[in-house]
Amino acid sequence: MNITDIHVVYFSATYTTRTIVREIAKAIGGNIIEHDITNALPESEIRLSGDNSMLIVGAPVYVGRIPEAAAEALKMVHGNNTPAVAVCVYGNRDYDDALLEIKDTLNGNGFHTFAAGAFIGRHCIFPKVAEGRPDAADLEKAAAFGKRCAQLLADAAGTDALGNPEVKGNRPYREAHKVPMCPTGDKNTCTKCMTCVRLCPAGAISESDPCSTDTSKCIACGRCVVVCPHGSRAIYLPAYAEAAAKFTAAFSARREPETFF
Numbered sequence: 001m002n003i004t005d006i007h008v009v010y011f012s013a014t015y016t017t018r019t020i021v022r023e024i025a026k027a028i029g030g031n032i033i034e035h036d037i038t039n040a041l042p043e044s045e046i047r048l049s050g051d052n053s054m055l056i057v058g059a060p061v062y063v064g065r066i067p068e069a070a071a072e073a074l075k076m077v078h079g080n081n082t083p084a085v086a087v088c089v090y091g092n093r094d095y096d097d098a099l100l101e102i103k104d105t106l107n108g109n110g111f112h113t114f115a116a117g118a119f120i121g122r123h124c125i126f127p128k129v130a131e132g133r134p135d136a137a138d139l140e141k142a143a144a145f146g147k148r149c150a151q152l153l154a155d156a157a158g159t160d161a162l163g164n165p166e167v168k169g170n171r172p173y174r175e176a177h178k179v180p181m182c183p184t185g186d187k188n189t190c191t192k193c194m195t196c197v198r199l200c201p202a203g204a205i206s207e208s209d210p211c212s213t214d215t216s217k218c219i220a221c222g223r224c225v226v227v228c229p230h231g232s233r234a235i236y237l238p239a240y241a242e243a244a245a246k247f248t249a250a251f252s253a254r255r256e257p258e259t260f261f
């Protein structure tokens with residue numbers, strides 16, 4: 001298969017998923033067209049033919065699933081037996097049903113998911129877990145995964161030989177639920193620069209009071225914490241320190257990327 005265009009659709013609040021899918025796309029090689037679905041749905045439906053284009057979809061794992069907003073956006077992405085690669089990035093606990101959810105969604109939308117991978121990124125709620133990841137070793141594995149994808153596409157040129165991998169996960173998927181760990185701003189350090197207001201994927205921070213968070217909208221994605229130029233936003237909840245200590249103790253043993261072909 002002579003792939004010229006690689007469409008990369010990703011949801012990535014704290015940028016680890018973006019780092020991984022970019023590395024994979026670069027290793028496959030071709031004209032890379034990015035669609036960032038973190039802050040908004042695609043402007044219009046994305047329809048890919050099976051001729052010269054392929055798709056990579058990347059999403060983080062939120063409580064064993066993909067973020068609801070990512071699932072909504074993926075409904076707008078359609079293929080015509082177009083080769084696709086499913087990628088999830090998780091914070092070193094587990095990815096449960098998220099990768100299967102991406103694969104099922106893509107195949108249901110006319111894609112042929114011939115490869116899939118689960119990679120590890122710094123845990124955006126408990127950042128001592130998988131701190132510094134993806135690291136150089138992860139990026140090497142992402143690049144090797146991309147190269148293998150390219151090889152499979154080349155080998156399958158003109159045939160119907162692309163595989164149909166079994167990926168880890170169960171159906172029905174885990175029930176989705178929210179994590180009540182909403183960051184807020186510290187009035188002493190917040191300069192009202194509005195970076196968090198602008199970049200919050202959920203529209204949960206208002207211009208009139210950027211130190212507060214609308215907990216009914218917040219998805220606890222951690223973007224406001226990483227983009228705040230003054231280190232003002234964090235999870236200041238009383239229960240946080242104890243929860244972080246427990247989580248970090250339970251889930252710090254290094255996990256490695258898994259790939260499926």
Ligand SMILES: Cc1cc2nc3c(=O)[nH]c(=O)nc-3n(C[C@H](O)[C@H](O)[C@H](O)COP(=O)(O)O)c2cc1C
Pocket residue numbers: 011012013014015016017018059060061062063064065089090091092093094095120121122123124125178179219220221222
């Ligand atoms: C609401 C929420 C739930 C999460 N649930 C999980 C989980 O079930 N398993 C896990 O290992 N990591 C979990 N994480 C961590 C993210 O999957 C991880 O930090 C990922 O690298 C974030 O990707 P991003 O940087 O592209 O936003 C969760 C994060 C959030 C915000």
